[in-house]
Amino acid sequence: MTGLPPRASFDRETVAKAESGTREAVSSGPSSPDPWARLRNATRARIGLGRTGDTQITRDVLAFQGCHAGARDAVHAALDPARLAAAIRNASPLCPEPLVVSSQASDRATYLRRPDLGRRLCRSARAVLPRERWDLVLVLADGLSPRAVETQGPALFSAVCEALPGWRIAPPVIALQGRVAIGDEIAETMGAAFVAVLIGERPGLSVHDSMGVYLTYRPVSGTPDSRRNCLSNIHAHGLAIPEACAKLVWLLNEARRLQTTGVALKDRAPSLAPSSVSSAASSFPTSSSPSPSPETPHDD
Amino acid sequence: MILAATLSGERFVFRDLRHLLAAASPLRSGDQLAGLAAVSQTERVAARIALADLPLQTFLEHQVIPYEADDVTRLILDTHDAGAFAPVGHMTVGAFRDWLLAHETDGVSLRAVAPGLTPEMVAAVSKIMRNQDLIAVSRKIEIVTRFRNTIGQHGVLASRLQPNHPTDDLKGIAISTLDGLLYGCGDAVIGINPASDSVENGLALLDMLETLRITYDIPTQSCVLTHVTNTIEIINRGGPVDLVFQSIAGTQKANEGFGVTLGILAEAHDAARALGRGTCGQNVMYFETGQGAALSADAHHGVDQQTVETRAYAVARAFDPLLVNTVVGFIGPEYLYDGKQILRAGLEDHFCAKLLGVPMGCDVCYTNHAEADQDDMDALMLLLGAAGVTFLIGVPGADDIMLNYQSLAFSDILTTRAILGLRPAPEFAQWLERMALYDPQTARMQAPALPDTPLSRMIGWDS
Structure with a gap:
């Protein structure tokens, strides 16, 4: 590292300090209570990490790696359509056999690089989708966390079917390497008035199996996100299935009355439905934007 | 041709x-x-x-x-x-x-x-x-900007302290702020991405940061990264606005996608300068940019993403910003796939901005669906430190619990400063010394136990 300011000895001292053991590590150990512990009730942020030299103690470095590994594995896990179909049938014994389709993204690497392909239905898929006058089709897509839809999808599907007795609900569609917009083409092909896409959200460090639901009225290919409503953070420590179902049913009934989904529906939602209902209209996908926040997750 | x-x-x-x-x-x-x-x-x-x-x-x-x-x-x-x-x-x-x-x-x-x-x-x-x-x-280019301190000099590496919280909980944000200050972070700005974009919420967050800043006499600036039109309204309602934030991009159409025009930015710039809150200078704008922004808005006009990104710096420099940063790995793997692409883009964005005269920092970061990890971030932060980056962003333990992505930890910024011999902004460094967080004898940050620092009162430690 030539040309850097002359502080090389500083670096060596840092290393020496690290090697000599750390007061900080001892003070945060079990023998003396961690003064940050009670502050963790107010935030899940990784505050008060153990310090050694200029960096973190081994325990905290490895804890972070463990969380990241879980998130990475969740992204790259494959959705097993047979297992998911069996789980759906198990949760909803009267439901017709789930249909399985793929997007045009042939594998995970393509899926991650080419969101456009994940939004389009594979050519051969149209043949397996029966066209009738359905009120609603539910699509279960792997998205960025196949485990999320495996874990939360069957129960929510079952709850929604039970909560909408008068509705003509299409057989569930399992979409592999799918993004939200793949539901538009599925619903268009099947002739469904509504599509609800149940999809794995991008895993975070602490939650790897969070599911989102995107609802669209009269979907067609190219529907803008501003015409969708979304529920997010459906997982064991987030929005529970009965609550998510109630919100989705509220949205469906309101949307049927208003003949629309999206921003117009969101604006009515706050007094009647809690804050996890939002329009899917994304602003800008940088850190200035709330789009990846729990309120408006995005899979694409 | x-x-x-x-x-x-x-x-x-x-x-x-x-x-x-x-x-x-x-x-x-x-x-x-x-x-x-x-x-x-x-x-x-x-x-x-x-x-x-x-x-x-x-x-x-x-x-x-x-x-x-x-x-x-x-x-x-x-x-x-x-x-x-x-x-x-x-x-x-x-x-x-x-x-x-x-x-x-x-x-x-x-x-x-x-x-x-x-x-x-x-x-x-x-x-x-x-x-x-x-x-x-x-690293040859020195772009010095000022508000309540002076940043951008050779040998100075400033940092944005980013204490985000998924419900904008004031105590949670204060705790993360304290955590960052104890590492010597926050001289570029203490900047919150709000979970809720309302004006009331922005006012509450700014009031809280203002109280902390005044109570401890911290020579830095605060910012709530809400839409520029919200910030104008907050100014009109008398809120303590130091910096005006906005995401910008390199085409008119992409900027329209953010809901901004050059005219709105000029209006905000004038409004913030009129407050006269800077003590060292009046650079009042803070912009974020990032490769892929224009394409994701379908507003790239067939121009490659690095060239169209560079055009955003022409927008930035028209408003004499205090801070600009690229959010390099944030926008996702469909724009920058892996650690190699993120690293290259971070260095490009920094170089291009500096050559155009823009005080460029970087959110050294990645998402969980990118082929990247903290080792890639270590490489980028150290290379940017060597390149003379204006500032880096730090969050507690590298884990942003609101935006759900990984940036640098406060300790990473400390490490970059230590390895490369870089210092915080001079006014901020003096404050760290007054707070007994920096020892000039050893030229090292101290790591006091929580009860031993007066700063811990900011989170009600003694109450």
Whole structure:
């Protein structure tokens, strides 16, 4: 590292300090209570990490790696359509056999690089989708966390079917390497008035199996996100299935009355439905934007 | 204008400047997604050979996005300084690279030429520069900005303390702020991405940061990163606004996608300056940018993502910002696929901004669906430190629990400062010393136990 300011000895001292053991590590150990512990009730942020030299103690470095590994594995896990179909049938014994389709993204690497392909239905898929006058089709897509839809999808599907007795609900569609917009083409092909896409959200460090639901009225290919409503953070420590179902049913009934989904529906939602209902209209996908926040997750 | 080169016995012809610039760009997924990437490595290098022979003057005569169609193009050409351009006006892109790297070309001459450079010239030369070239030229350039402290000097690495919380819980945010201050972070800004974008919420967050700042006499500035129109309203309602934040991009259409125009930015700039809250200077704007922003808004006009990103810096420099940062790995793997692409883009963004005269920092970061990890971030933060980056962003333990992505930990910024011998902003460094957080004898940050620092009262430690 030539040309850097002359502080090389500083670096060596840092290393020496690290090697000599750390007061900080001892003070945060079990023998003396961690003064940050009670502050963790107010935030899940990784505050008060153990310090050694200029960096973190081994325990905290490895804890972070463990969380990241879980998130990475969740992204790259494959959705097993047979297992998911069996789980759906198990949760909803009267439901017709789930249909399985793929997007045009042939594998995970393509899926991650080419969101456009994940939004389009594979050519051969149209043949397996029966066209009738359905009120609603539910699509279960792997998205960025196949485990999320495996874990939360069957129960929510079952709850929604039970909560909408008068509705003509299409057989569930399992979409592999799918993004939200793949539901538009599925619903268009099947002739469904509504599509609800149940999809794995991008895993975070602490939650790897969070599911989102995107609802669209009269979907067609190219529907803008501003015409969708979304529920997010459906997982064991987030929005529970009965609550998510109630919100989705509220949205469906309101949307049927208003003949629309999206921003117009969101604006009515706050007094009647809690804050996890939002329009899917994304602003800008940088850190200035709330789009990846729990309120408006995005899979694409 | 014939744009062509022969390499390995094959002749490559490029349709226009956009095609040439895109083909010359180092490989990245966003250009592949847009269908703009070179079709082969050989074509890519042939494009660079053709680009190196192109006179810089060409970029004044041919626009990648038409003047009539785009207000960013108009801004670029209408503010071009022909006098400043003169010393390099006769050069090709290749000769310009050699001039940038020459010992005789010092920081003063680079600052002097900046008003004569357009983003397209700067993007073009970056495409024929290796990573080490981008670093070597960047570190010559000193862009000093001021509000309540002074940042950007040689030897100074400032930091944004980013204490986000998923429900904007004031105590949670204060705790994360304390955590960052104990590492010596927060001199660039204490900046919150709010979970809720309402004006009331923004006011509450700003009031809280203002109280902390005044109580502990912290020589820094605060910011709630809400939409510029919200900030204007907060100013109108008497809120304590130090910096106006906005995400910006390199085309009119992409900026419209953010709900901003150059006119709105000018209005906000005037409103914040009129408050006169800076004690060292009046740089009041804070912008974020990032490769992929224009494409994701379908507003790239067939221009490659690195060139269109560089055009955003022309927008930034029109408003004398205190801070600008690229959110390099945030926008996702469909734009920058892996650690190699993120690292390259971070160095490009920093170089291009600095060469245009913009005080560039970086959110060294990635998402969980990118092929990257903290080792990639270590490499980028240290290379940017060596390149003289204005500031880096730190969050508790590198884990942003609101935006759900990984940035740097506060300790990473401490490590970068220590390894490279960089210091916080001088006014902030003196404050750290007064707070007994910095020991001038050993030139090290102290790590006091929570009960032993008076700062812990900011979170009600003794109550």
